[in-house]
Amino acid sequence: MVGAGIMGADHAENLARNVGGSTLACVADIDAERAKAVASELGARAVTDPLELIEDDGIDAVVIASHDTTHPELVQACLAASKPVLCEKPLATTADEARRLVEAERAVVDQLGRSLISVGFMRRFDPGHVELRRSLAAGELGRPLLLHGISRNVSAAPGATNESAITNSAIHELDSFPWLLDSPIEEVSWVPGIPTSSEAAAGLQDPAFMMIRLRSGVLATLELFLNAGHGYSTQCEVVGERGTGRLVEPAGASYSLDRKNYVSFPADWRPRFAAAYRRQLQAWIRSLQEGTLSPMASAEDGLRASLAAEAMVRSMHNGGAFTQVAA
Amino acid sequence: MVGAGIMGADHAENLARNVGGSTLACVADIDAERAKAVASELGARAVTDPLELIEDDGIDAVVIASHDTTHPELVQACLAASKPVLCEKPLATTADEARRLVEAERAVVDQLGRSLISVGFMRRFDPGHVELRRSLAAGELGRPLLLHGISRNVSAAPGATNESAITNSAIHELDSFPWLLDSPIEEVSWVPGIPTSSEAAAGLQDPAFMMIRLRSGVLATLELFLNAGHGYSTQCEVVGERGTGRLVEPAGASYSLDRKNYVSFPADWRPRFAAAYRRQLQAWIRSLQEGTLSPMASAEDGLRASLAAEAMVRSMHNGGAFTQVAA
Amino acid sequence: MVGAGIMGADHAENLARNVGGSTLACVADIDAERAKAVASELGARAVTDPLELIEDDGIDAVVIASHDTTHPELVQACLAASKPVLCEKPLATTADEARRLVEAERAVVDQLGRSLISVGFMRRFDPGHVELRRSLAAGELGRPLLLHGISRNVSAAPGATNESAITNSAIHELDSFPWLLDSPIEEVSWVPGIPTSSEAAAGLQDPAFMMIRLRSGVLATLELFLNAGHGYSTQCEVVGERGTGRLVEPAGASYSLDRKNYVSFPADWRPRFAAAYRRQLQAWIRSLQEGTLSPMASAEDGLRASLAAEAMVRSMHNGGAFTQVAA
């Protein structure tokens, strides 16, 4: 496990305890204390140099959840070591870097006969997303025509910008929408609006409203609201010729209290996507055990999402015009 | 009651039976049989000439639900007779005609000291819309930022066109959105998409996706799907700085049958808006009894909606560009 | 209108403004100020003696919403004056009194050829109850087997007792359950439990749990919780051989705020049953205009509910044993 921050600690715990077939051997973090804290709790070794971990012969596969900017170099090191790597999204912070990883992996595939890079677009393993995709693939809703997506956070991470809102948050939908509807993104549009006056959003166009057109012709829309305040929520409705399908957000119980009948929103993404993260890891581990193709998003998927994100950023800087995604 | 079609028959029954303070005196329809059928059932007189009804001294007020194209002439006749008139939407099929009615009414107001025209934008009396507007006005959601609207019909009326979808259907939202958010429409955009292959939609861009920007800066979106097939549905969510509010569609009961837990959609707008139609009539009748201002949409509101509709049609013919609403 | 308390004021406003075919002529209340306040607002005359109102030749029909204990005498006066009367529930506070009214009405029926007494079991006009009954009558759920009912108030009325909880509150279900399922009550059981420690419930077994067996064999259960605190709620699920049907409580809008997605409970029965009260009055007025049988609960229905309530009180005093309803 490379990275012992919030996501890294979660992945580490899952690898050590909640999925079958894996042993957490080592945790790397530049912050030695953080690495030790996570590793000792889970019976693993701690190091500060991720390359030491990656190159360790006793380690079969690597999960990367360190800072986004470190992803390309670390993934390259995994390729050099011929080790399967699960890299948290985004695969890289620019499409150019993502493309170099795709190309580097291709050389490895030619040599090893199998690909090595998987990208952590965990919505592909969320039970709701999986069920919605199943119904679409089965034709139960007829041909899809529209998709309405909503992504709300309680508050933006410190330092968030209009660009990072796209490259770091909306990138989930830039992967999940074409995956759900089995059609790549052709053009995107970032529509100006008015921002919330929440302090955390100073300088941000938040919420942002985006349009995403797929090759199939489906028009997808996305409200991305980083400082929504009231709760974490990921919603999606697909409108087909025969009917619509909509994600139901998980909730164990509803309550009647204080004149309200309610279900609660989680404060962040971890409870919302806990099942997705575990199932993703489990599916990846099993593919490694069985020597089959990783069922996760590939490096090419990561590149495609980055290309769509860059087109969205261009649209933003260009008054919201529909902007082609580069090939 | 002028017009004894589907809406006219509903209004007539409400006037005769379900609201207080009114007596249904006369039903006019160019189809004498239809007029008679409705009138005799409800103890009223039937005529074929609407002007005969409007000019009858025994009649205090007029409801118009005849063909859209007849609205301007009949409303003018009501103004000439100094009679309050509830005209079904649209007030007129063009903004120019609507403007002439507004101007004609102004002359009457100068003379009588009160306005006469009310327009049947009944959503203003739908309990859900009223509740949502109340919470917004009370600031419970914080400053509004976005609105997501959906309007689905089972199938389009015969002869529907892309233009009539706007001027006849979307016109409801072109009135209700600015009313809900207390801010007029400044510009609109009609976004091209792919149409359903439903036969009834031949030649139509159906569903249509529209964007509506209010003077306050709120960006409102609207999916209008005339041939949605699966049910009649009017949805709306307003996103504010503190939280969101969403219409709940009325349903008396839910059922667990055949592996499904469900509520039913109505087949058309009448069950969905039955309460709104009755409450609108009741509020109008009461304002007539008490000599107070009509609480319904005014001729100016009708004109504003028509101007927004015409801007939307221009956007449609112009590739979807944001288009200013004429003053 | 006899009685100008909370219910009387509501009925008076509906009669004057919100239903067709009626004119509010007179409001009677022993509290002259209260009578005047309601009457003057609605353009009616005020009196303190209800008999003066009932015997007034200018008055065609009477609505009674005065104190429960006054119902029998006032209904008798209406019978003596041969006037249709809508009496709020309960028809009488004992089954004996209710029986005397049924018998007195029978004499009138023999003479006039029509009945005069209607009892205000308004749930028969609640859209949800009507829809659920329709689906049952249509056989959509198969033969009914069980019914689960819940009736929750925010807080009990001052002076509430275990007996009044049955004769005044549960009496709604003692009418609505057999009406929904079209089968009379045969036996009832009041099951002891533990009471809430809410101060308002001192001395009360609150909540109370009751079982009601119909002649058809259906077992109905009822949780009656007068001091539930969190909101006013009336729930009901009928379990049939093929599926179940459940009331959906009306709500205009749902909200996402403060980590919750919620709909609100009303504070009392008036918002919950506003439509039911209006529709009941409207249906009654129309039956008077058309000379048809009142569609409301009859005096016999009122008697049947009182007999079931008395059996429930006997069960309560008898440790909860199933107790036959007297014929």
Place this chain on the structure above:
Amino acid sequence: MVGAGIMGADHAENLARNVGGSTLACVADIDAERAKAVASELGARAVTDPLELIEDDGIDAVVIASHDTTHPELVQACLAASKPVLCEKPLATTADEARRLVEAERAVVDQLGRSLISVGFMRRFDPGHVELRRSLAAGELGRPLLLHGISRNVSAAPGATNESAITNSAIHELDSFPWLLDSPIEEVSWVPGIPTSSEAAAGLQDPAFMMIRLRSGVLATLELFLNAGHGYSTQCEVVGERGTGRLVEPAGASYSLDRKNYVSFPADWRPRFAAAYRRQLQAWIRSLQEGTLSPMASAEDGLRASLAAEAMVRSMHNGGAFTQVAA
């Protein structure tokens, strides 16, 4: 893994693939083909004699999901071999047998210093049940007063009887209700009703309605409907002094199709409780790894549930009278 039927195959797959820390070593089933089919798919050894498996030194712990009647003997064998055992519910088909296992385990505890038996009441690991119990323990609903439970299956297993409906199905609630509310069952009542005419229910009182009184005074009710036909559903609402909490059944997506807005019911318990089964196994495995007390239901819990079930059967044969649970 002892037993390779439906539940055994599920457990085996979870042990081999979906939980951390376990290796599926061996599958035993009297049907050699069935054992082989499950074992070979999952890389384990197959045997026909469960005792061979239990006594195998290479096996650290045993899961039993063979026929109910075999549980006591196999659990005894595990005790004899000093091996931790997860026994599917019921621990035994009679309370006497369960008691003998409790006593046998006590002797082992005296010797080894730790208990060995865990019982598969998986609802204790269902996210909804866990969340509801958390809110109750935190006092969010105030002191609990009532509990309404519903358990519906699509159709009864072949050979179901009124007794087995209690000892095999309702036994889940006879464990989960006292666990949720942290108070043991004192007395129970089985209330006669009318049965469905479904063929599969011939000779059964189905649905059955039961009442369960806890030592705390809480009255819990249970509708158990084995042949409900319309879907598998487990519902539960706890009514407290301040408010109520209710399970939300998991659903990934909702659909709008054919005039209905719906979520689907599963056909049986496996999708409904898939998370519960996995989390139960995971928690058990982890307690074995860490040498901590099993977080699952204990043999004593299994005995308590059996005692409550036997009291319920006595109530059933005794006209439904409240019947004390034996100590």
